[in-house]
Amino acid sequence: MKLIKTLLVAGSLLLGTAHAAPSDFLVSTDWLEKNISDPKLRLIEVSVNPGVFERGHIQGATNFSWHTDLVDPVRRDIVSQQNFEKLLRNAGVNNDSTVVLYGDNNNWFAAWGAWVFDIYGVKNVKLLDGGRKKWEAENRPLTPVAIQHAAGNIKVGAANPKLRANLGDVVAVANKQSDAKLVDIRSADEYNGKVFAPAGVQELAIRAGHVPGAANVPWGQAVAADGTFKTVDELKKVYGAVGIDGSKPIITYCRIGERSSHTWFALSKLLGYDVRNYDGSWTEYGNAVGVPVSNPAGTVWGGK
Structure with a gap:
């Protein structure tokens, strides 16, 4: 009996330091490489x-462009329910499909995709841990040849507003009218207002800084050197520290x-x-009139 208890305790400790399910x-x-041919x-x-997809992608993958496929082409909004369902069916997604998302830049936009999938209630959606970065680093095969899947039959539900925050929600936190925690x-440098945005990007805000009360945990603190997510215990320590x-x-x-x-995925799913x-985010908040801003660096927009 003592031996069994010892084994159970050891097992629970191992599970506690592993990735979350x-x-x-x-x-x-x-x-993924072992299951790549699963119908x-x-x-x-x-x-x-x-062009990264066209130069080479994982066998059988379909390409989604985040700025045209996963957003509304006119309004600043996510893709509509009708258009998202059409997009998924054209990609061959069925109600019983297992969807695996991956991308470059440590899965930034693949995680955005996972968030959109979650908003519309699509089940059995996963991220390739480490994304293209890890797949390529391990010299796994890529192909430039895209295939067309037979049309799928997936049915997409209505958008779930509980997974999405708006400007009013964030202002309420800044004004201490909500007990929600903000994670920037x-x-x-962006958080402190030293720069308005990373070098070379087009989306800018008139004000630099951050939402008052927000904790700063740069997204990269959630991943290991190979681009995979850190363990559950490691993630809890990273975010618990703030x-x-x-x-x-x-x-x-x-x-x-x-x-x-990407951080939503770590905090929510893992x-x-x-x-x-x-x-x-900051392109809306930093351009909004009358909202409180914390700008430790004191940088002022010069119109250049």
């Missing part, structure tokens, strides 16, 4: 760099909502916290 939300590169598998690449996942422990609702934001969706992604 990877089979539920993550798949490894090994798993129920639908692989979707969502990358940010133009941008770089320290008071993010799941005891209060959480809102993540960045500049346009893509890096924050840690099981109550999290909303604010996709308006």
Whole structure:
């Protein structure tokens, strides 16, 4: 009996330091290569760099362009329910499909895709842990040849507003009218107002800085050197160090909502916290009139 108890305790310790149920939300590169020919598998690449899919992608993958396929082409909004269902059916996604998303830049936009999938209630959606970065680093095969899947039959539900934060939700936190916790996942220089945005980007805001009360945990602190997510225990320590422990609702934001969706995935899917992604992020908040801003660096927009 004593031996059994010892084994159970040891097993629980091992589980505690492992990734959170990877089979539920993550798949490894090994798993994907072994299951690449599964007829129920639908692989979707969502990358940010133009042409990367065409130069070479994982066998059987369909390419989704985040800035045209996953958003409304006219309104600043996510893709509509009708258009999203059409997009998925054209990619061969069925109601019983297993969807695996992956992309470049440590899965930034693949995580955005996972967030959109979740908003519309699509089940059995996972990220390739480590994304293209890990797949390529391991010299796994890529192909430039795209295939056309037979049309799928998936039915997409109505959007779930509980997974999405808006400007009013964030202002309420800034004005201490809400007990939600804000996580700003941008770089320290963006957070402190030293720069308005990362070098070379087009989306800018009139004001620099961050939402008052937001904790700064740059998105990269959630991943290991190979681009895979850190273990559950490691993630809890990273966010717990700034008071993010799941005891209060959480809102993540960045500049346009893509890096924050990566943190949304870590906090929501891997840690099981109550999290909303604010996709308006700093390009909306930093351009809004009359909202409070914290700008430690004191940088003022010069119109240049």
